[in-house]
Amino acid sequence: MSDKPQTRIQAKNRAAILTAGLDTFSQFGFRGSTLDQIAEAAGLSKPNLLYYFPSKDAIYTALLERLLDTWLDPLIAMNADGDPIEEIMSYAMRKLEMSRDYPRESRLFANEILQGAPHIAGHLSGDLRKLVDEKAVVIRGWAAAGKIADVDPHHLIFSIWSLTQHYADFDVQVRAVLGKDDWYADAGAHLDGLLRARLLPG
């Protein structure tokens, strides 16, 4: 909201709380997380934590807002004037990188959606839907121009979301099944093949 000037100590503690909250909420969900855990992880006493954020919910909401601010950037960046297939592929790859680099954020988001999106239902049917619809127009244009194969744009976007986020959200399962921790390179190659095969026109 308003960017009140913050002292250094405030900035530091708020950041520590958000990090601790992200750790905790992304693993245990909102109800499964306790202020004690978060305070402990942030290195603060519980009342001191509540000096920076008025409530547990406020921490959670702040995290979600910060997340939404950047979560859609890769999709926004998909450029109607670029090379269609490369635009889509690089969107998917950026999403995959985010699953590697920001898995907690991905799980926080997944948790929120799983529970019915109580905090961000409005965002989903508002900003998000609008953005997806806009990009769907772009994709449909590419298909009409014969630059990519004919494909349902909305479900293509769902596919990219699910294929990439899966590696963050189902991380435990992925690693258990693969028997190793490093999935990134193989997943990238696989997704590249999967999507290109579908998108190549003709």
Added chain:
Amino acid sequence: MSDKPQTRIQAKNRAAILTAGLDTFSQFGFRGSTLDQIAEAAGLSKPNLLYYFPSKDAIYTALLERLLDTWLDPLIAMNADGDPIEEIMSYAMRKLEMSRDYPRESRLFANEILQGAPHIAGHLSGDLRKLVDEKAVVIRGWAAAGKIADVDPHHLIFSIWSLTQHYADFDVQVRAVLGKDDWYADAGAHLDGLLRARLLPG
């Protein structure tokens, strides 16, 4: 576990509790659900509920076990002797049907994995991994025989999981973005196109 003989009323109440637990746990997660909610939904008093299941955790565990019993059936059913592409496609379609018909089970499972799979970690690296590895051999065999394109079998399976379960787990988001509740037919057509394009050999 052991199938103790049950009176009719016992069977009925156990079933009611499991249904109520599935409703509740899949929506609110383990920590977010209360025995009061579940008892209310099952039409039982709380102590009576605990007469059938000794603890909250026992209900949750029973649900997970019941789920795991059938969750992999479609994958198990993938037949090395069938037509490769049709086997894979029909596996994907069965999974999509499950997202439509058993979304609560899907979300229950997703919740468990998101939290780090505390109850079923052993299953993931045991039974599940073994099954996937077996099927990977089959798929690799099909590819070696030139019956399908060359594809990483593990990541292909991850793709099928994520693509299909997404419709159950991220249901709220899917419906918000589409602006309508009915995603099944379009999703089926889309996934069919996506996977076939990748699997068709050479």
Added chain:
Amino acid sequence: MSDKPQTRIQAKNRAAILTAGLDTFSQFGFRGSTLDQIAEAAGLSKPNLLYYFPSKDAIYTALLERLLDTWLDPLIAMNADGDPIEEIMSYAMRKLEMSRDYPRESRLFANEILQGAPHIAGHLSGDLRKLVDEKAVVIRGWAAAGKIADVDPHHLIFSIWSLTQHYADFDVQVRAVLGKDDWYADAGAHLDGLLRARLLPG
């Protein structure tokens, strides 16, 4: 509200809680009272207390409602067809008896009003006002008929309230100033003289 059938133990515990709550709230006010105090006084554990009343506020509200149910009975009983002066005098005496017999109730009410009547503002401008207005008509009729001296009925009623409730509400002060605990007889004689002097016609 609805008089749900209660077991003996329920009736006993609810009564104990209300008594304890009356003791505590009437002395310390709503905010100044703690559930610990009330539970202790009622001989129950705190969670058990909350098994009978869902919240601190619910106890307080139940007490206020029970109070309002009977608080106005003496005024209601003032009979338009009785002897005017005796009706008014016996109303005042009944109120004085209530200050002697139910001082905690009087202080509970005084506390609520002092704080701006947050729970019963509606009652004051609704039922209470209506009742007072009705009785004011009666009193005005008596005066018009020459049966009592001309007097402002509303302020007469305020006078009776204040004169009598004072002995309960300012009990500590009354006893400190008198240097003795027994004020009832003298107060009764004094109020009789005070009011009769004013009411006698002519």
Added chain:
Amino acid sequence: MSDKPQTRIQAKNRAAILTAGLDTFSQFGFRGSTLDQIAEAAGLSKPNLLYYFPSKDAIYTALLERLLDTWLDPLIAMNADGDPIEEIMSYAMRKLEMSRDYPRESRLFANEILQGAPHIAGHLSGDLRKLVDEKAVVIRGWAAAGKIADVDPHHLIFSIWSLTQHYADFDVQVRAVLGKDDWYADAGAHLDGLLRARLLPG
């Protein structure tokens, strides 16, 4: 207590705190008021407020002491050598004016007494009782001399207190029942009639 020399800013801030405290304590009682509220109302930070008064209790006590300093002035002013009835009547009228002009002080006092006068019990049975006893002698003298009707002096004083303070302490109720905010003129006329009728000798 001791009038320490104060800088102008100190005097100003102490005054602001006392005003804020009076506002808050008179409305919410001691326990119902928070230092945050008072600090906010005084326009000071909480630690700064505690620089001027060492504790919440100190503010409350200071207010009570300041109140007691002037609360009894009208009674003290009742002059044995004046005209008896006019002395008593003007005492009552001054008290009524105080209810109009200083309702917060009246409610603060009422609150304290309702709670059992924990801070001023000594004052009640000391200074106050002594003063009332002195004035009772005066009143009894007037009656013995036939200048006023025979009346119990202590209860007469209680009557004046209750009749007048009622308008401040039960202000919400008075306004709700009257349906208007302005009670002063009518109350004055009413009390005049009520008391004179009783005091006029034989």
Added chain:
DNA sequence: AATGAATGAGGCTTCATTCAT
């Protein structure tokens, strides 16, 4: 097989007060 009653542990939050600057 069922329920009314009870509770210990824990969770979120408030608040008077203190510390450091």
Added chain:
DNA sequence: CATGAATGAAGCCTCATTCAT
């Protein structure tokens, strides 16, 4: 004089679980 930061104690309430019948 003044304030940002911090905290221990307490308060209300929830909840899984147990007890008694």
